[in-house]
Amino acid sequence: MEIEEFQKWIKEYYHNRGWSDLNIFIxxxxxxxxxxxxxRAIRALEIGRDRPDENEVSYEDRKNExxxxxGDVLGNLIIIANKYEINFKDILxxxxxxxxxxxxxx
Numbered sequence: 747m748e749i750e751e752f753q754k755w756i757k758e759y760y761h762n763r764g765w766s767d768l769n770i771f772i773x774x775x776x777x778x779x780x781x782x783x784x785x786r787a788i789r790a791l792e793i794g795r796d797r798p799d800e801n802e803v804s805y806e807d808r809k810n811e812x813x814x815x816x817g818d819v820l821g822n823l824i825i826i827a828n829k830y831e832i833n834f835k836d837i838l839x840x841x842x843x844x845x846x847x848x849x850x851x852x
Contacts, residue, residue: 753834756824766825773829777822784819787812 760766768776789795791808827834
């Protein structure tokens, strides 16, 4: 799936669910929450959870959880980009250009 197609799908899906109408500061809160869930998933992958109240899961299951959480972060980023009518592809190019210029001499 191309990023433009995904950005459009997210816009339509979130709109149909009423999620894209939320205040931007609520959306930032969701992004922060999802970022924390990415951190938790990485911790589980790298050092485990060591929780007697949680069942042991395989590395592949933990990796799948991280994949899902990264998708949640990406979805929230795209909603923010959509709010300000920023094409996600433009974000990718701008970031690449910024880093290429910043570290051009290395």
